[in-house]
Structures are given as structure tokens and as C-alpha cells.
Amino acid sequence: MAKRIDVSGLTAYYGSHKAIEDISMTVEPRSVTAFIGPSGCGKSTFLRTLNRMHEVTPGGRVEGKVLLDDENLYASSIDPVAVRRTVGMVFQRPNPFPTMSIYDNVAAGLRLNGSYRKSELSEIVEKSLKGANLWNEVKDRLNKPGSGLSGGQQQRLCIARAIAVEPDVLLMDEPCSALDPISTLAIEDLIGELKERFTIVIVTHNMQQAARVSDRTAFFNLAAVGEPGKLIEIDETERIFSNPSVQATEDYISGRFG
Amino acid sequence: MSHAATTPRPKSLKTARLPRGSAWGIALLSVLLGSGIGLLAGLGNKVQWGLLAALLFVVITYTAAAAVEGRRQARDRVATSVIWVTFVLAVIPLASLLYETVKRGAKVFDGYFLGHSMGVVADTEPGGGIYHAIIGTLEQVGLATVMSVPLGLLTAIYLVEYGRGRLAKAVTFFVDVMTGVPSIVAGLFVLSFWILILGFDFSGFAGSLALSILMIPVIVRSTEEMLKLVPNELREASLALGVPKWRTILKVVVPTSIGGITTGVMLAVARITGETAPVLLLVWGNSFINTNPFEGEQASLPLYIYQQYANSSGEGAAYDRAWAASLALIAFVMILNLVARGIARWKAPQSGR
Amino acid sequence: MDISTKSDTAPPPPPTVVPLEPGSRRPSVRLGDRIFLGLSRGSGILLLLIMAAIACFLAYRAALVLAKNDGNFLTTFEWEANGDPPVFGIAVLAFGTVVSSVIAMVIAVPVAVGIALFLTHYAPRKLSGPIGYAIDLLAAVPSIVYGLWGVLVLVPHLNGLYGWLDTYFGWTGILDWQGGAPRSLFTVGILLAIMILPIVTNVSREVFRQVPLAHQEAALALGATRWEVIRMSVLPFGRSGIISASMLGLGRALGETMAVATVLSPEFVIRTSLLDPGGGTFAQNIASKFSEATVQGQDALIASGLVLFVITLLVNGAARAIIARRKEYSGANA
Numbered sequence: 001m002a003k004r005i006d007v008s009g010l011t012a013y014y015g016s017h018k019a020i021e022d023i024s025m026t027v028e029p030r031s032v033t034a035f036i037g038p039s040g041c042g043k044s045t046f047l048r049t050l051n052r053m054h055e056v057t058p059g060g061r062v063e064g065k066v067l068l069d070d071e072n073l074y075a076s077s078i079d080p081v082a083v084r085r086t087v088g089m090v091f092q093r094p095n096p097f098p099t100m101s102i103y104d105n106v107a108a109g110l111r112l113n114g115s116y117r118k119s120e121l122s123e124i125v126e127k128s129l130k131g132a133n134l135w136n137e138v139k140d141r142l143n144k145p146g147s148g149l150s151g152g153q154q155q156r157l158c159i160a161r162a163i164a165v166e167p168d169v170l171l172m173d174e175p176c177s178a179l180d181p182i183s184t185l186a187i188e189d190l191i192g193e194l195k196e197r198f199t200i201v202i203v204t205h206n207m208q209q210a211a212r213v214s215d216r217t218a219f220f221n222l223a224a225v226g227e228p229g230k231l232i233e234i235d236e237t238e239r240i241f242s243n244p245s246v247q248a249t250e251d252y253i254s255g256r257f258g
Numbered sequence: 259m260s261h262a263a264t265t266p267r268p269k270s271l272k273t274a275r276l277p278r279g280s281a282w283g284i285a286l287l288s289v290l291l292g293s294g295i296g297l298l299a300g301l302g303n304k305v306q307w308g309l310l311a312a313l314l315f316v317v318i319t320y321t322a323a324a325a326v327e328g329r330r331q332a333r334d335r336v337a338t339s340v341i342w343v344t345f346v347l348a349v350i351p352l353a354s355l356l357y358e359t360v361k362r363g364a365k366v367f368d369g370y371f372l373g374h375s376m377g378v379v380a381d382t383e384p385g386g387g388i389y390h391a392i393i394g395t396l397e398q399v400g401l402a403t404v405m406s407v408p409l410g411l412l413t414a415i416y417l418v419e420y421g422r423g424r425l426a427k428a429v430t431f432f433v434d435v436m437t438g439v440p441s442i443v444a445g446l447f448v449l450s451f452w453i454l455i456l457g458f459d460f461s462g463f464a465g466s467l468a469l470s471i472l473m474i475p476v477i478v479r480s481t482e483e484m485l486k487l488v489p490n491e492l493r494e495a496s497l498a499l500g501v502p503k504w505r506t507i508l509k510v511v512v513p514t515s516i517g518g519i520t521t522g523v524m525l526a527v528a529r530i531t532g533e534t535a536p537v538l539l540l541v542w543g544n545s546f547i548n549t550n551p552f553e554g555e556q557a558s559l560p561l562y563i564y565q566q567y568a569n570s571s572g573e574g575a576a577y578d579r580a581w582a583a584s585l586a587l588i589a590f591v592m593i594l595n596l597v598a599r600g601i602a603r604w605k606a607p608q609s610g611r
Numbered sequence: 612m613d614i615s616t617k618s619d620t621a622p623p624p625p626p627t628v629v630p631l632e633p634g635s636r637r638p639s640v641r642l643g644d645r646i647f648l649g650l651s652r653g654s655g656i657l658l659l660l661i662m663a664a665i666a667c668f669l670a671y672r673a674a675l676v677l678a679k680n681d682g683n684f685l686t687t688f689e690w691e692a693n694g695d696p697p698v699f700g701i702a703v704l705a706f707g708t709v710v711s712s713v714i715a716m717v718i719a720v721p722v723a724v725g726i727a728l729f730l731t732h733y734a735p736r737k738l739s740g741p742i743g744y745a746i747d748l749l750a751a752v753p754s755i756v757y758g759l760w761g762v763l764v765l766v767p768h769l770n771g772l773y774g775w776l777d778t779y780f781g782w783t784g785i786l787d788w789q790g791g792a793p794r795s796l797f798t799v800g801i802l803l804a805i806m807i808l809p810i811v812t813n814v815s816r817e818v819f820r821q822v823p824l825a826h827q828e829a830a831l832a833l834g835a836t837r838w839e840v841i842r843m844s845v846l847p848f849g850r851s852g853i854i855s856a857s858m859l860g861l862g863r864a865l866g867e868t869m870a871v872a873t874v875l876s877p878e879f880v881i882r883t884s885l886l887d888p889g890g891g892t893f894a895q896n897i898a899s900k901f902s903e904a905t906v907q908g909q910d911a912l913i914a915s916g917l918v919l920f921v922i923t924l925l926v927n928g929a930a931r932a933i934i935a936r937r938k939e940y941s942g943a944n945a
Binding site: 358413 | 872
Binding site: 068071073075078081082083086112 | 272275330331
């Protein structure tokens with residue numbers, strides 16, 4: 001299920017502005033890969049090119065290749081809707097559908113993708129909520145609106161919604177930046193469990209978090225404001241944090257800039 | 259994942275897609291088919307052909323997309339085409355209205371038409387013009403503006419700068435309600451109060467009373483929005499210098515947002531210039547030039563259009579004059595609109611933030 | 612527009628910020644402030660008085676003539692308000708007003724929502740700006756011009772549609788057509804639909820614009836098509852906005868005068884078929900009957916105007932209430 005991502009020569013634009021330039025990397029299946037780097041370095045943009053969400057932004061366009069196992073996501077025959085169905089995403093701010101109940105939120109993706117018997121649907125919803133470590137907290141109020149939950153619970157609800165459709169890859173764009181430390185811890189534990197089943201890519205501003213949850217870490221940087229962001233290096237997380245091969249990485253990690 | 263219920267997975271990310279431009283092809287096909295069926299079945303009515311073609315377009319799009327791309331994509335395509343169709347549907351009347359107004363209005367629209375009244379011209383005769391109506395409209399709208407602007411501005415200032423508590427809440431609510439008062443009701447009110455009870459006569463001023471009832475809420479609303487955009491730091495900076503509040507409002511707050519306020523006033527003017535109903539009830543109409551808005555019946559541009567049309571039986575000189583006056587009125591209103599929006603755009607950076 | 616937001620914008624009261632000695636300047640400062648506050652509060656109060664006066668004077672004049680009315684104001688199918696005693700009733704007008712406005716809503720609301728979606732989610736960005744502009748201009752066209760256009764273009768073009776409706780739906784009785792000129796309540800409804808299109812479109816467009824990107828991206832990331840994104844996140848979020856936009860449009864349609872007076876060929880009857888000429892609306896009846904009305908006749912028209920006033924008040928009040936509720940709701944989830 002979990003798939004490997006191979007990116008080669010990827011450049012992304014906002015209109016005429018080049019946001020990231022010539023990025024190539026490999027993301028291993030069943031592992032957590034963290035993207036770190038200063039603000040504006042394009043790590044979130046890059047993440048969004050991995051499920052073709054970047055082109056949703058007006059003026060957004062992409063050059064280069066992203067191979068999911070062996071399929072190029074940007075080949076002309078590929079349906080972006082199918083890509084997003086296969087590569088799930090969790091956003092910076094928890095965004096459950098405000099008009100739907102907790103149950104409907106989790107079932108939303110399933111209902112798009114086919115018809116289910118009620119029992120099947122309930123089974124998947126329960127499984128997904130358990131997978132997101134949320135089941136025990138919400139099982140008595142599945143019909144209440146999702147917006148009534150706490151921030152951390154909402155974010156886990158969003159994760160449950162994303163994993164309900166069994167994606168191959170799960171992208172997380174700073175999933176903890178809007179949460180308190182305890183909720184953050186809960187999400188980090190969850191990420192550790194989810195990597196058994198999914199390929200996970202996480203963007204984070206928090207280097208301790210990258211060190212705690214990820215197997216591999218990629219460092220992005222930009223030469224100056226207005227210049228495109230670039231991938232500086234990607235390596236085992238342990239190495240990046242102890243003995244990076246590029247000076248800029250060490251400067252960033254030791255807090256000399258960023 | 260040994261669960262009984264699992265999600266169906268797409269076999270591949272590749273999906274067959276309808277070739278580009280297929281929408282146009284299907285559109286052409288439906289039009290041809292629609293016309294063909296219409297012709298063969300002997301439907302004399304072109305509307306039926308059109309409906310048939312539209313229906314065929316939706317059905318063919320759906321089946322083709324469903325066969326090639328799947329049901330969800332088909333639904334998406336149908337939604338897209340329906341939404342495009344609604345847009346086209348809305349453009350047709352606008353284009354037609356502007357086209358007809360210019361085409362018919364241009365017939366007698368010239369300097370003579372703008373510069374002469376209907377004084378001695380019978381309805382069926384050619385000649386005559388809208389000079390008296392322009393004067394009437396300008397005076398009525400001008401008076402209404404003079405009455406509404408101070409009242410509207412002060413009310414907006416009260417709501418934004420002072421307004422708290424019940425009174426402000428009530429004013430806000432009733433300004434909203436006033437926005438929805440039909441123009442004919444505003445006319446009836448002035449009729450009952452000014453003419454029937456106080457015993458005044460029909461006059462341009464009576465009309466402007468009704469127009470200002472329609473104008474005030476529009477001005478209050480737009481001014482309120484503009485004043486709210488003025489950052490609080492500006493007010494506090496001025497107050498901290500020891501400037502009294504009323505001078506702060508007059509010297510700092512209002513000047514900062516003057517561009518937006520002007521735009522709001524001009525849009526309100528544009529709106530009431532086209533109002534016919536209250537003028538019909540209160541100004542009565544006059545084919546001679548009456549420059550005194552306080553005494554005697556006056557003409558007005560929208561009323562002129564209505565009366566020329568009503569006296570024309572759909573053709574002839576009066577009918578042409580009605581269209582020419584419509585052209586003048588639309589041109590005036592639209593220029594006012596464009597200028598107002600121009601001011602808003604030009605002033606926006608200073609007043610906005 | 613609730614008061615709690617206002618307290619954020621209102622700066623602190625001057626006495627705390629103007630720490631001047633109570634010398635010669637302070638009274639004058641106070642005086643200026645007091646005058647200015649008095650003026651601005653006075654205009655607010657004046658507005659309230661005007662609203663109250665509208666209701667009172669209309670009611671007073673209406674009461675004068677209603678006391679003399681020989682018919683039943685609500686059920687009489689006649690308008691002989693100049694006679695002695697006057698006989699008039701609003702049944703026909705109420706029917707015509709409601710029917711034409713409902714037709715207008717049925718046509719305008721889906722189309723307006725479609726255009727609003729088109730502008731916010733479908734149109735190329737370069738196109739949506741100018742089109743929004745054009746729609747604003749459409750809103751600025753005076754209603755009398757719509758009336759002229761309706762008679763010249765719309766009415767003749769409806770012959771075809773009327774024939775078609777009569778052939779296939781004539782059996783319903785509602786869409787039965789005797790072949791008269793298509794200047795009926797149905798035509799009025801279509802014209803009103805065109806006229807209220809801009810306002811419904813503009814309000815809906817604003818609402819759709821406010822749909823948080825986060826909700827739309829959530830749907831997209833689940834693999835939703837564009838239409839599914841709209842179904843899942845845009846329409847649920849915008850529902851109350853669409854309702855209030857429709858109510859505002861309805862308020863306009865109910866009170867529209869000149870376009871109706873120009874296009875409709877009025878008759879004081881209620882016909883079951885909407886395609887046959889006849890009927891009338893409150894506003895149209897006032898405009899058409901006014902020039903021949905005696906003072907008593909004018910009072911009768913005022914009485915009918917009062918009913919129209921109350922109806923539009925209710926409709927607009929409902930729209931505002933929905934908007935206000937939506938604000939609280941969306942504020943909680945922002």
C-alpha cells in the first residue's frame with residue numbers, strides 16, 4: 001500500500017515567481033520524512049506539489065517529475081482528482097467540515113469514492129477514528145458537529161478523515177503548529193503508529209519535532225528573499241542533526257539563522 | 259488490513275479523459291441534432307429547438323463522460339456546463355438591453371434633444387427634448403443629496419464613533435429596514451404627510467423628500483463601512499495629542515476615508531436618479547421648463563420616459579423620445595457609477611489601510 | 612453589525628485621554644464634543660422618527676378610507692376607490708404580487724447562484740473581474756428602462772415560449788394560454804427575475820468568497836472534483852447567505868413598480884392561468900391608478916401601500932436576522 005516517491009528536477013511557480021527550483025529526492029515507503037527550513041523556503045509548496053494541490057492556487061504550475069512508485073503524477077493522462085485520492089493531506093490548521101457531524105466528516109471521502117452499505121461505512125469510520133486515536137473520545141457523540149471538538153481533537157479528526165480512504169501517502173503540512181504541547185504529543189505518537197501503514201511526509205517548523213518523529217530529514221533553504229527555495233540536503237535524521245554535510249544545515253539547526 | 263470493509267482503490271491514477279474541445283464538439287452536435295429533430299418533427303418554434311439542443315447537450319455530455327471518465331467526472335462536467343449556461347443566460351438580457359437602448363435611443367438623441375423642452379410639442383409630433391426633464395432631475399436629485407448627505411454622514415459617524423447601547427442598535431436595525439423600503443412606499447409616505455396632511459402641492463421638492471428617504475440608508479451603510487476601515491491607532495494618536503474627539507473625527511477620521519465616502523454618495527445618487535415611482539406620485543410631470551423645485555409641477559428624466567412611453571402606443575415620435583431619454587439616463591447613471599468606482603480605486607490605498 | 616464589534620472600533624472616551632487641568636480650555640472642548648455628539652445622535656434619532664412617521668402617517672390615511680370602505684379590504688375583487696362609498700380590496704394585488712415575485716425567485720435564485728459560483732470558482736480570473744463589474748452596472752439600470760426593454764424585446768420573444776408551455780403544460784390549468792399578448796404575471800415574473808439577478812448574485816458571490824480556503828482544500832485533498840468541492844464545502848457554508856440574498860431580492864421584487872406597470876396589462880381579476888394577461892401588483896396598481904385618483908382614492912392606494920410596506924419589512928427583517936445569525940455562526944468557526 002505505502003508507496004515510494006521519486007522526485008526529479010521539480011520546479012514550481014506562482015505566476016511568474018519561481019517558488020522552488022530543481023528539487024530531486026526520494027521518499028522511502030513506510031517511513032516518516034520531515035521537511036525543515038526557514039519560512040518562505042518553499043517546503044510547504046513542495047509538499048503541495050506531491051499531491052497536485054499546488055496547481056489549485058491561482059497561477060500555480062509545476063515542471064518536473066514526481067513518480068509515485070512508477071507513475072508520474074504530472075503525466076498528461078493522470079487525473080489530479082485520483083492523485084489527491086491516493087495521496088492524502090493534513091493541513092496546518094484543523095479544517096473539519098463545519099456543517100458535518102464527526103461521523104460524516106470521516107465518511108466524507110468514502111462517500112465520494114463509492115457507495116457503501118451502512119454497516120461497512122460505520123466499520124471504516126470506527127477503524128479510522130481508532131487509527132487516529134480519537135475513537136474513545138468521540139464514540140458517544142459521533143453525530144455532534146466536528147467543530148465542537150478541541151483543536152487537537154479536530155486535527156486528529158482530520159487525520160482520521162484522511163486515512164479513511166486508505167491513501168498510499170499521507171502529507172502533513174505543519175500539523176501541530178496550531179496546537180498546544182499535549183495535543184502535539186498525541187499527534188506525534190500517532191505519526192509513529194501511522195508510519196507502519198503509510199508513507200508519511202511532514203513539514204515542520206519545530207526541529208525537535210523533526211528529530212523526534214522522522215526517519216529522514218530534508219533541509220530546504222533560499223539564497224535570499226524572492227529567490228526560489230532549494231533542497232540543500234536530505235539524509236538520515238540522526239545524521240542531519242548530528243553531523244550534516246552542508247554548513248548551512250548546521251547553522252540552521254544550531255539556531256544561527258531561521 | 260484484513261478488514262472486511264476496505265475502500266475500493268483506483269486501479270491506476272491514469273484515467274481516460276475526453277479529448278480537449280470535446281465540449282465544443284458536443285455543443286455543435288447537439289445544436290445540429292436539435293435543429294434536425296425540430297425540422298423533421300415540424301416544430302415551428304425556435305425556442306423548442308433551443309431547449310432540445312440544450313437538453314441534448316447535457317444528456318450527451320453526461321453519457322459520453324460517464325462512459326469514458328466515470329460517473330463522478332460526468333457529474334462534474336454537467337455541473338460545469340450548467341454553470342456556464344447560467345452565465346450566458348444572464349449576459350443575454352444585459353447585452354440586449356444595452357444594445358436596444360443605444361440603437362433606439364440614438365435615433366433622436368442629439369444636441370437639440372438635450373437642449374429643448376416639450377413645451378409646445380404634442381406627443382405625436384417629432385421634435386422636442388428633455389431639457390426640462392434634465393433640469394427637474396438635477397434639482398430634485400441635488401436637493402435630495404443636500405438633505406441626505408449630512409444626515410447620512412452624521413448618522414454613520416454616530417454609529418461608528420459613538421454608537422453603543424440600545425439606541426445605536428435600533429438605528430442600525432432600522433437603517434437596514436429602510437434600505438428595503440420600496441420606492442413607491444417612500445412616495446406614498448411623502449404624499450400622505452407632505453401633500454395630504456400638511457396641504458402642500460406637488461413639487462420637485464416633494465419628490466426630493468421621497469428620494470432622500472431612499473438615499474439616506476444607502477449613504478449611512480456605505481459611510482459606516484468606510485469609517486470602520488480607519489485604523490484605531492489613527493484615532494488614538496490624535497486623541498493622545500489632546501485633540502478633542504469631535505475634531506479628531508472631523509480632521510482625522512473623515513478625511514482619511516473621504517474617498518470611499520464620496521464613492522458611496524455617488525452610487526447613492528446614481529441609484530435615486532433612476533427612480534420613477536416617487537416622482538410619479540409627487541412631482542407629477544410637466545412639459546414646460548420649471549426651474550423652481552419648490553413650486554409647481556416639474557418634469558424628471560425617468561418620469562419623462564414613462565410618460566412618453568405611455569402616450570406613444572409603442573411607436574412614433576414619443577416612443578423614440580422615450581428611448582432617447584433612456585439612453586441619456588443610462589449614460590448618466592453608468593458614468594456616475596464608473597467615476598465613483600474610479601474614485602474608490604484611486605483613493606483605496608490611502609483610505610483602506 | 613452587532614454592537615460587540617463596535618466596542619472594538621470605538622476609541623476610549625476623551626476624558627481619560629485628555630488629561631488637561633480643569634482650566635479655561637476644558638469646557639470649550641466639552642462643549643464642542645457635546646454639540647457634535649448631539650448632532651450625530653440627533654440624526655440617528657431623526658432616522659428612527661422618519662421610520663415611525665412612515666408607518667404612522669400611512670396608517671392614519673389608510674384608517675380614514677378603510678372606515679368608509681364598503682367592500683372587504685382583504686377579500687373584495689374590486690378597486691372602485693373613487694366612488695361613494697368606495698369599494699376596494701387587495702386580494703387581486705396580493706395574489707399578483709406574491710405570484711410574480713415567486714416566479715421571479717424560482718428563476719432568479721438558481722441562475723444567480725450559478726453566476727456567483729461561476730465568478731468565484733469557474734471563470735478564468737481575468738474574466739471574473741469585468742463580469743462582476745458588468746453585473747454591478749446591470750444593477751444600476753433604472754427600472755423604467757427595464758420596463759421599456761421588457762415590452763420591446765421580452766414580450767414578443769415570449770410568444771414562442773408561451774405557445775410551447777401551452778401545448779405541453781396547458782393541461783395543468785396554470786400554464787394554459789388563450790393567445791392574448793404575453794403581458795401576464797408570468798412575463799412580469801421573468802422580468803423581475805432579470806432585475807433582481809444582480810443583487811442576489813452580488814450577495815451570494817460575497818458569501819462564496821468568504822468560504823474558507825481550508826474547507827475547500829480539505830475536500831480537494833480527499834479527491835473531490837470541483838463540483839464535489841462545491842457540494843461539500845461551498846454550498847453548505849453559503850446556504851444561509853443564499854437564503855438571505857434571496858430574501859433581499861424578494862424584497863426588491865415585491866416593491867418593484869415601473870417595470871411591472873409598463874409590462875403588465877392589468878385587470879382586476881385573479882386568473883388561474885399565469886399566462887393570460889390580467890391581475891396586478893401592489894406597486895403597479897398604485898402607479899397606474901394614481902393619476903385618476905381623488906384624495907379618497909389616494910388614501911385607498913396608501914392603504915394598499917401600507918400592506919406592501921409591512922410585507923417588505925417582514926421579508927427584509929427575516930433576511931437580516933438570517934445574516935446576523937450566520938455571522939455568529941461563521942465567527943465561531945473562523
